[in-house]
Amino acid sequence: MRRPTLILALLLPIAAILLLVDWTFPFTAMWRVVEDFGHAPLFGVIALALLGVSRSRWPSSVVRQYGFAAVTAAVLGMLTELAQVPVGRDASWGDLSRNFLGIGIALAAFAAFDRRLAIPRSVRVLLVLTAATGLVWTIAPVVEVVQAYRYRTAIFPLLADFSQSSRDSYWSRGSGARRTFENGALRVDFVSEPFPGVAWFEPRPDWRGYDQLVVDVENPNDSLLQLTLRVHDRAHSWEFADRFNRNIRLAPRERRLVRVPLNDIIRAPSGRDMDMGHIADVSLYRSDPAGPSRMIVHSLRLEKEEP
Numbered sequence: 431m432r433r434p435t436l437i438l439a440l441l442l443p444i445a446a447i448l449l450l451v452d453w454t455f456p457f458t459a460m461w462r463v464v465e466d467f468g469h470a471p472l473f474g475v476i477a478l479a480l481l482g483v484s485r486s487r488w489p490s491s492v493v494r495q496y497g498f499a500a501v502t503a504a505v506l507g508m509l510t511e512l513a514q515v516p517v518g519r520d521a522s523w524g525d526l527s528r529n530f531l532g533i534g535i536a537l538a539a540f541a542a543f544d545r546r547l548a549i550p551r552s553v554r555v556l557l558v559l560t561a562a563t564g565l566v567w568t569i570a571p572v573v574e575v576v577q578a579y580r581y582r583t584a585i586f587p588l589l590a591d592f593s594q595s596s597r598d599s600y601w602s603r604g605s606g607a608r609r610t611f612e613n614g615a616l617r618v619d620f621v622s623e624p625f626p627g628v629a630w631f632e633p634r635p636d637w638r639g640y641d642q643l644v645v646d647v648e649n650p651n652d653s654l655l656q657l658t659l660r661v662h663d664r665a666h667s668w669e670f671a672d673r674f675n676r677n678i679r680l681a682p683r684e685r686r687l688v689r690v691p692l693n694d695i696i697r698a699p700s701g702r703d704m705d706m707g708h709i710a711d712v713s714l715y716r717s718d719p720a721g722p723s724r725m726i727v728h729s730l731r732l733e734k735e736e737p
Contacts, residue, residue: 458632459575459578459579459600459601459631459632460575460579463571463572463574463575464572466524466525466528466571467528467568467569467571467572469525469528469529469532470528470529470531470532470535470568471532472529472532473503473506473507473528473529473530473532473533473536474532474533474535474536475536476503476506476533477499477500477503477532477533477536477537478499478536478537478540480498480499480502480503481495481496481498481499481537481540484496484498484499492544492546492547496537496541499537500533500534500537503529503533504529504530504533507526507529507530507533508526508529510529511525511526511529528568531564531567531568532568534560534561534564535561535564535565535568536561538557538558538560538561538564539557539558539561541554541557542554542555542557542558542561574600575600577597578597578600578601581594581597581600582597582601582633582634583634586634586732587634587640587731587732587733588729588730588731589630589633589634589712589730589731589732590602590616590630590633590727590729590730591614591729591731592611592614592615592616592727592728592729593614598611598616599611601630601631601632601633602616602628602629602630602631603628603629603631604618604626604627604628605625605626605627605628605629605715606620606621606622606623606625606626606627607619607620607621607622607626607627607628607715608621609628614728615648615726615727615728616628616726616727616728617724617725617726618724618725618726618727619723619724620716620721620722620723620724620725623719624719625658625715625716625717625719626715626716627657627658627713627714627715627716628713628714628715628727629711629712629713629714629715630711630712630713630730631710631711632710632711633709633711633712633730634709635664635707635708635709635710636706636707636708636709637692637706637707637709637732638706638707639734640692640732640733640734641691641692641733641734641735642689642690642691642692642732642733642735643661643689643690643692643695643712643730643731643732644687644688644689644690644729644730644731644732644733645659645687645688645690645714645727645729645730646685646686646687646688646727646728646729646730647678647680647685647686647688647714647725647726647727647728648680648684648685648686648725648726648727648728649680649681649682649683649684649685649722649725649726650683650724650725650726651682651683651722651723651724652682652683652722653682653721653722654679654680654681654682654721654722655679655680655682655716655718655721655722655725656677656678656679656680656716656717656718656721657677657678657679657680657714657715657716657717657725658675658676658677658678658713658714658715658716658717659674659675659676659678659688659690659712659713659714660673660674660675660711660712660713660714660715661673661674661695661698661704661709661711661712661713662674662704662709662710662711663699663704663705663706663708663709663710664705664708664709664710665702665705665708666710666711671699671700672699672700672702673698673699674690674694674695674698674699674704675698676690676694677717680725685726685728689733692706692732712730714727
């Protein structure tokens with residue numbers, strides 16, 4: 431068996447295992463990005479293996495070799511996405527586009543240095559630039575998530591301070607709300623019912639060694655604002671009784687430091703203790719469906735009590 435055929439024979443089962451088996455990994459931002467990133471290099475290598483196979487079949491037709499490799503790899507990319515549906519994996523257009531991108535990067539880079547292709551130098555330079563652009567595009571989310579984790583670590587025990595909107599926005603999401611970063615604070619406009627708000631997913635997870643959660647929140651409205659603060663850990667069952675919930679009432683134009691003893695959070699889940707080494711989410715949302723339209727969050731942080 432020729433080497434390209436052997437490589438392809440090894441790659442296809444590996445691709446099937448990686449893409450079709452429902453792996454259970456921690457649902458983290460890093461893992462999601464790495465999982466998405468992996469599509470491009472995987473299908474890039476498959477495309478190059480197919481190119482090697484095609485060269486043994488059509489040694490005199492370079493165009494046919496590249497066409498076969500590109501089309502076959504693209505079809506495999508589509509089939510693997512479709513095959514994920516019955517096994518419970520999430521097929522997506524994003525993953526399919528990353529499959530195609532990896533194929534394009536690999537074949538363009540290889541073609542740029544392929545002496546069998548009789549193409550002008552300018553075309554080779556264009557192929558290199560195309561492959562490099564695709565590579566940067568592919569790697570950018572990995573760089574972004576690494577920077578986001580570095581920022582999260584640097585500001586701790588602050589969980590959010592909104593001084594860098596690009597970093598703070600990475601770790602938060604709105605639900606029925608629009609987020610705007612203004613003057614070092616987060617303005618949250620409630621735009622849909624019934625319980626709009628904002629969540630900080632995957633905060634620095636280990637809260638052990640601290641005594642209280644402090645939320646600096648403001649009601650900029652002329653009427654009473656009723657909020658709920660929610661905290662849950664990685665083992666959360668998505669039942670109301672399996673998390674920490676605390677109601678907050680802010681008078682018109684009131685800004686307050688809401689201090690929550692972490693012991694209250696530990697004891698909140700029914701039948702167990704909160705895992706303070708694996709906190710997964712902090713949410714703040716309007717609990718009154720007919721309430722005012724805005725809140726301002728200035729910071730979230732952990733504090734130790736004075737000795």
